[in-house]
Amino acid sequence: MIKRSFFGLPKPRLEYKALPDKLPEPEEISCSGNVTLLLSTFPEQTDRTLSVKEGDKIKTGQKLFFTNDDAYIISSITGTVSSISSFTGDFGASYTAVSINISDYEEVDEQFELYTKTPSLDTARDFLACVPGNLPINLLINPEKPIKTIVISGCDNDLMVYTNQYIIKSDIDSIKSGIGILKNITGADDIIIVLPLGFKHEFGDIGARVSTVDTAYPAASPHLIMQNILGRIVPAEKSFEDLGVCFMTAEAAASVGRAFTSGKIPVKKTITVINKDETVKLAVAEIGTPVRDILSTLGITLNEKDRVILGGPMTGTAVYSDEHPIMPDTSAIMIQDSGNIPHVSDYPCINCGDCIRICPARIPISMLVRLLEAGQYEEAADQYDLYSCIECGLCSLVCVSKIPIFQYIKLAKYELGRMSIAEAPDDYSGGDDE
Amino acid sequence: MTTAEAMMSNHNKFIVSHAPFWHDGSSITERSYHIMIAALPAVLFGIVQYGLPAIAVVAFSVSCAIFWELAMNFVTKRSLTIGDGNAALIGLLFAMLVPATLPWWAVLTGTFVAVIIGKQIFGGIGSNAFNPVVLAIAILMVSWKDLFDFDEALLNYDLEFTMLYPIAALKHFGPESIESFTAGDLLLGKQIGGIGATFGLGIILGGIYLIIRGFIRWEICLTFLLGVFAAAFIFNIYDGSRFAGPVFHILTGYTLIGAFFLATEDSSSPVNLIPMLVYGAGAGVLTVLIRNIGAHVDGVIYAILVMNLVNPLLDKIRPKAIGKVG
Numbered sequence: 001m002i003k004r005s006f007f008g009l010p011k012p013r014l015e016y017k018a019l020p021d022k023l024p025e026p027e028e029i030s031c032s033g034n035v036t037l038l039l040s041t042f043p044e045q046t047d048r049t050l051s052v053k054e055g056d057k058i059k060t061g062q063k064l065f066f067t068n069d070d071a072y073i074i075s076s077i078t079g080t081v082s083s084i085s086s087f088t089g090d091f092g093a094s095y096t097a098v099s100i101n102i103s104d105y106e107e108v109d110e111q112f113e114l115y116t117k118t119p120s121l122d123t124a125r126d127f128l129a130c131v132p133g134n135l136p137i138n139l140l141i142n143p144e145k146p147i148k149t150i151v152i153s154g155c156d157n158d159l160m161v162y163t164n165q166y167i168i169k170s171d172i173d174s175i176k177s178g179i180g181i182l183k184n185i186t187g188a189d190d191i192i193i194v195l196p197l198g199f200k201h202e203f204g205d206i207g208a209r210v211s212t213v214d215t216a217y218p219a220a221s222p223h224l225i226m227q228n229i230l231g232r233i234v235p236a237e238k239s240f241e242d243l244g245v246c247f248m249t250a251e252a253a254a255s256v257g258r259a260f261t262s263g264k265i266p267v268k269k270t271i272t273v274i275n276k277d278e279t280v281k282l283a284v285a286e287i288g289t290p291v292r293d294i295l296s297t298l299g300i301t302l303n304e305k306d307r308v309i310l311g312g313p314m315t316g317t318a319v320y321s322d323e324h325p326i327m328p329d330t331s332a333i334m335i336q337d338s339g340n341i342p343h344v345s346d347y348p349c350i351n352c353g354d355c356i357r358i359c360p361a362r363i364p365i366s367m368l369v370r371l372l373e374a375g376q377y378e379e380a381a382d383q384y385d386l387y388s389c390i391e392c393g394l395c396s397l398v399c400v401s402k403i404p405i406f407q408y409i410k411l412a413k414y415e416l417g418r419m420s421i422a423e424a425p426d427d428y429s430g431g432d433d434e
Numbered sequence: 435m436t437t438a439e440a441m442m443s444n445h446n447k448f449i450v451s452h453a454p455f456w457h458d459g460s461s462i463t464e465r466s467y468h469i470m471i472a473a474l475p476a477v478l479f480g481i482v483q484y485g486l487p488a489i490a491v492v493a494f495s496v497s498c499a500i501f502w503e504l505a506m507n508f509v510t511k512r513s514l515t516i517g518d519g520n521a522a523l524i525g526l527l528f529a530m531l532v533p534a535t536l537p538w539w540a541v542l543t544g545t546f547v548a549v550i551i552g553k554q555i556f557g558g559i560g561s562n563a564f565n566p567v568v569l570a571i572a573i574l575m576v577s578w579k580d581l582f583d584f585d586e587a588l589l590n591y592d593l594e595f596t597m598l599y600p601i602a603a604l605k606h607f608g609p610e611s612i613e614s615f616t617a618g619d620l621l622l623g624k625q626i627g628g629i630g631a632t633f634g635l636g637i638i639l640g641g642i643y644l645i646i647r648g649f650i651r652w653e654i655c656l657t658f659l660l661g662v663f664a665a666a667f668i669f670n671i672y673d674g675s676r677f678a679g680p681v682f683h684i685l686t687g688y689t690l691i692g693a694f695f696l697a698t699e700d701s702s703s704p705v706n707l708i709p710m711l712v713y714g715a716g717a718g719v720l721t722v723l724i725r726n727i728g729a730h731v732d733g734v735i736y737a738i739l740v741m742n743l744v745n746p747l748l749d750k751i752r753p754k755a756i757g758k759v760g
Contacts, residue, residue, distance in 0.1 A: 004458040008648015012458065223756060236757040307449045318450040334455070341449055342457035347518075350462060350560040353651060353705030361756040366705055367749075388755035393454035400460045401560070407452035 001278075001313075001340060002159075002397070011357055012398065014217040016156065016196060017280065019165040026166070026270060026282035029297050031102055034082055035288030036325040037073045038095040039064065041086075050096065056081045058100055061109040061265045063127070066096075073098070073130055076267035076286035078106045090317050091414050100288070113263040121185045128259055132269040132287065133167075133251025134329035139241045140186050148244035149190040149230065150182060152253045154199070155213060155220035158312025161272045161332040164250040165199065166282055171254050176206040178257030183207065193250070194225055217314065218360055218392035222247045236387040249331075269326050274312070274334040275300055285326055291333055292322040305338035314393040347401040348373075355395035355405065361388045365395050365405060372408040377416050386412055462559070465649055466519025470526055472644045473695060475636030477530060480629035483593060484534035488629045492529040495541050499525030502549035510554075520559050524548050527567040527695055530630025531688060533587035540581055544570045564742045565699040572735050588626050595624040600686040602731045609678050620685035631691045641694030650698040653710035658693040659684060661718020669726050677726050688734035689721065696734070702742040709748040717741040 002014055039050075048066040052058060058075045065072035079100040087097040115123040121141055129137045140147055152175070154168040168175065179191055191208040195201065196215050211229045213219040219228070222240060225247075226232055234240060240247060255266045273281045273294060283294050291308060295301075302308065302322055309316040310330050326333075355365040368384040371377075380386045389409050396406040481488045503521035507514050515521070528544055536544075551573075552566025553559065575582050584599035591597065596614050603611045615625065623633035631637075644650040662683050669677035683689060688696070697703060697717050704713050717737045724733025 001456045002458055004460045004648075007646055009646055009652065227756070234757050236755070238757075302446055302448070304446050305449050306446070307451075307455065309453075309455055311453070313456045314454045316453055316455065318448070318452070318455070320448055320450045322446070322448075336449075336455060338449065341455070342459070344451070347462065348558065348560040351701045351703075351705060352465070353700075354460070354648075356705045362753045363755045364706070364749075364752055385755035385758055388757050390756065397454050397456055398458050398460065400462055400465060402457060402461070404452055406454060410452065 019162045026284045029285035031289045034101045037098045037288045039073045059107045059109040079103045116263045130328045131255035133249040135252040139246045145241045147246045150188045152193045154195045154250040161312045163331045167251045172203045174254040174257035178253035179207045223390040272332040276337040288325045307336040309334040344404040345402040354398040358394045377412040462518040466523045472640035476630040476633045479633035488534040495529035496525035498545040506554040531628040565702045637690040654714040655693045657714030658718040661715040665719040665722035687732040692734035704749040706752040
């Protein structure tokens with residue numbers, strides 16, 4: 001945990017974790033019994049049938065989907081469907097959870113290989129939407145918002161995490177071929193690979209511009225990369241794709257490269273595991289592996305009232321069960337001991353100004369939080385720059401009153417999102433709003 | 435058993451909450467206690483100077499402030515807040531501003547005004563529009579003017595320096611009357627005044643400690659002192675026979691304690707850069723204006739109250755957030 005320094009006058013500087021000089025050896029996780037794949041669904045939609053049912057045999061790389069929906073998941077293992085159930089995630093996100101019992105042998109679905117000779121955007125859309133690193137395929141295929149610039153982030157988006165740095169160091173060849181393929185299939189003329197400042201690399205021309213960002217959190221956040229490297233500011237109500245820019249992780253680019261060179265859809269996710277004592281290890285596991293399996297392989301035990309976090313300490317998501325599966329975008333697992341969990345409080349803002357000084361988006365948080373506490377979300381958005389928030393979590397970290405400011409901000413955005421859907425039901429296309 | 439059921443029926447129950455999962459460990463309690471520690475040199479100096487009566491006032495004031503806060507917690511049926519140290523801090527700062535001979539009922543009333551009227555009825559910590567201590571002193575000053583006549587209050591003391599309240603002497607008898615005060619003496623507390631308001635060096639050291647630790651905002655202290663200095667300097671240049679020099683104004687009255695401990699109170703002061711500069715400088719300039727051409731002996735209290743009043747307006751001057759158009 002990062003403690004307030006004795007000298008409070010200078011702004012605190014939180015450094016991203018740098019990859020050690022000696023490349024860490026990731027632990028291969030062998031899944032014990034079953035994996036669970038989460039297929040994003042819309043609960044309103046009821047007239048649908050899943051392409052598989054309980055008891056069906058599944059091959060590695062096989063697509064599982066609903067008959068009248070574009071969304072799908074790729075099975076990361078060979079086995080038998082043991083259960084299908086619904087599952088609710090953070091902020092009411094709705095999933096269909098498909099559990100698969102692993103069989104002893106592996107059989108690979110060969111459908112994808114037929115298309116690998118000539119990579120195309122359609123192939124990527126049909127097979128690579130849930131590769132490790134979470135390829136943002138929906139943004140790349142949207143004809144209304146053509147992507148001109150692709151930013152591949154070799155930085156990790158949270159403290160203590162070095163998944164992407166490891167991928168860059170260990171598998172630059174896949175990234176290189178991934179960049180070539182992405183260039184070809186998307187027609188994006190500018191590809192930038194972003195590395196942390198001082199990151200030592202030997203790769204020569206990889207077909208992309210190389211830029212560096214500061215190692216102080218949150219310099220690797222897409223908004224700040226946009227501002228500092230591309231020299232452009234995203235208006236608060238717009239998204240990156242509105243400006244023709246698409247961000248993706250180095251792992252996603254590597255997955256694209258691996259997929260088309262090997263003819264198999266990559267299913268193994270690299271994960272940084274942050275232990276209770278804040279030591280960091282790397283693990284490689286199939287998507288869908290329960291957190292429990294990873295922890296037991298690494299010898300981490302969980303006790304009552306510990307905290308299990310998917311993601312890093314600043315922006316991750318706490319889950320209530322160690323059965324929770326690894327998702328394509330799970331860059332890290334963090335475990336906190338019950339004794340080290342800081343609690344939030346219901347104290348009011350005392351107007352100390354620490355959040356204002358640390359906010360990279362220059363939001364008047366001391367005023368914003370007063371409105372958010374009172375549930376006045378629209379006023380907060382109009383007057384106090386709610387939508388400028390880049391969601392780094394620094395305000396909550398330094399809050400003297402221990403107000404869960406970041407949570408209030410996310411809740412406000414979520415509630416306003418729901419309101420706008422309720423007000424304009426015709427616009428609701430059911431599309432992914434990420 | 436489905437996955438969702440398996441997740442539900444897990445043996446261990448984990449703590450689930452929203453990101454971030456770290457906190458830097460800062461707290462209101464820590465803040466209050468450090469401000470009190472920073473005030474200690476000046477308070478101890480006052481106790482050494484004025485003896486038992488000063489201890490009595492400080493102890494009674496801190497206890498009363500805590501008592502009023504506790505009483506209000508019970509009356510409003512809210513959780514107890516005396517643990518955050520803010521009430522104790524209010525009590526301590528109140529005691530620092532008053533003469534060592536202040537009667538008990540005035541301490542009781544003053545802390546009542548500070549804690550209940552200055553802070554609690556606005557909604558408690560963080561919601562007060564005015565600095566509670568400053569508001570209390572202002573109300574006492576208006577209601578019982580003689581209580582703050584330091585010359586009269588400390589009549590029975592004979593310490594080894596000129597027993598005159600310097601800025602009162604300046605007000606009533608002009609700059610010649612204060613020639614016996616040297617800057618060094620004033621800095622070392624050889625002047626009469628509030629229990630914790632006369633030892634300039636101690637207050638400055640405490641203030642610097644708070645600035646370095648980040649518990650107060652340096653922009654406010656510095657511009658407050660600069661404002662006092664500049665305004666007094668201009669008056670002094672204009673007519674040196676009527677107006678004292680800037681150093682005198684900085685080292686006497688409530689200027690230093692005002693700059694480091696009163697004007698910097700979190701809730702009633704701005705947080706953005708430009709507003710902080712304007713707020714500090716405004717309070718400084720107003721202080722000298724009130725002292726030099728106003729009716730009151732010391733202007734710090736009213737200057738800070740006036741700037742507290744404009745603080746919400748001032749704090750609207752703020753940098754544009756990322757991505758904000760127009």
